[in-house]
Amino acid sequence: MKKISPFYFLIIMAVGAACIGTVMPVANAPLGTPQIFQAAPTSDPTTYGGIKINGSSDFIAQTRAALTLLEQKAPDAFQKIQAYVGIIEEGKHSGMWAWEQPPRYEVGDQTAFYSVTWYASTIAHDATHSELYAQYQAAHPNQPVPEDAYGGVEIERFCNGYQLEVLKRIGAPQNEIDYMSTLDGTHCDVDHDGDCDWDDYENRNW
Numbered sequence: 001m002k003k004i005s006p007f008y009f010l011i012i013m014a015v016g017a018a019c020i021g022t023v024m025p026v027a028n029a030p031l032g033t034p035q036i037f038q039a040a041p042t043s044d045p046t047t048y049g050g051i052k053i054n055g056s057s058d059f060i061a062q063t064r065a066a067l068t069l070l071e072q073k074a075p076d077a078f079q080k081i082q083a084y085v086g087i088i089e090e091g092k093h094s095g096m097w098a099w100e101q102p103p104r105y106e107v108g109d110q111t112a113f114y115s116v117t118w119y120a121s122t123i124a125h126d127a128t129h130s131e132l133y134a135q136y137q138a139a140h141p142n143q144p145v146p147e148d149a150y151g152g153v154e155i156e157r158f159c160n161g162y163q164l165e166v167l168k169r170i171g172a173p174q175n176e177i178d179y180m181s182t183l184d185g186t187h188c189d190v191d192h193d194g195d196c197d198w199d200d201y202e203n204r205n206w
């Protein structure tokens with residue numbers, strides 16, 4: 001696998017949305033070094049508000065903390081997540097598998113353990129991708145959902161804007177708000193060749 005600089009996302013690229021004919025998960029942006037949050041265990045830790053959580057005990061605790069924060073500080077975002085994300089699962093990379101039944105948000109540890117506020121905001125971001133997918137599907141029954149209905153640079157900008165709003169509402173630290181404000185929607189193009197394809201997904205360090 002190609003080695004990616006942790007600062008690649010600071011390079012601003014003028015790229016357009018590109019499709020390559022394969023579906024790939026859309027996702028939130030990367031951010032820095034992980035920290036681990038510890039939460040008290042509960043009697044049924046693997047579901048929260050009807051959302052299934054799959055992963056290590058640390059991952060489950062971190063996910064519950066993020067969902068609790070959203071439920072308390074951004075209840076409408078929490079309701080959107082309940083509607084459009086059925087499973088949150090610890091994985092190698094972060095991405096929203098919007099076409100699965102139920103939709104699954106796969107999360108890399110770099111994203112989940114950076115901070116509870118950042119992680120929470122990425123769940124809201126990726127729930128928006130899933131919402132857009134579901135809305136297109138509902139409006140166009142029995143038709144394939146085109147990638148640009150729920151992904152690509154313009155959609156990323158839209159989801160980033162929502163993520164920024166959620167970060168502010170859940171009391172995120174200023175550096176996370178500032179970082180989010182700098183993103184231009186092209187963070188998915190990890191190898192900077194002008195598209196967001198499987199090579200980029202495999203090269204995600206988030």
Ligand SMILES: [Ca+2]
Nearest residue numbers: 189193195200
């Ligand atoms: Ca690329």
Ligand SMILES: [Ca+2]
Nearest residue numbers: 193195197199
């Ligand atoms: Ca490519």
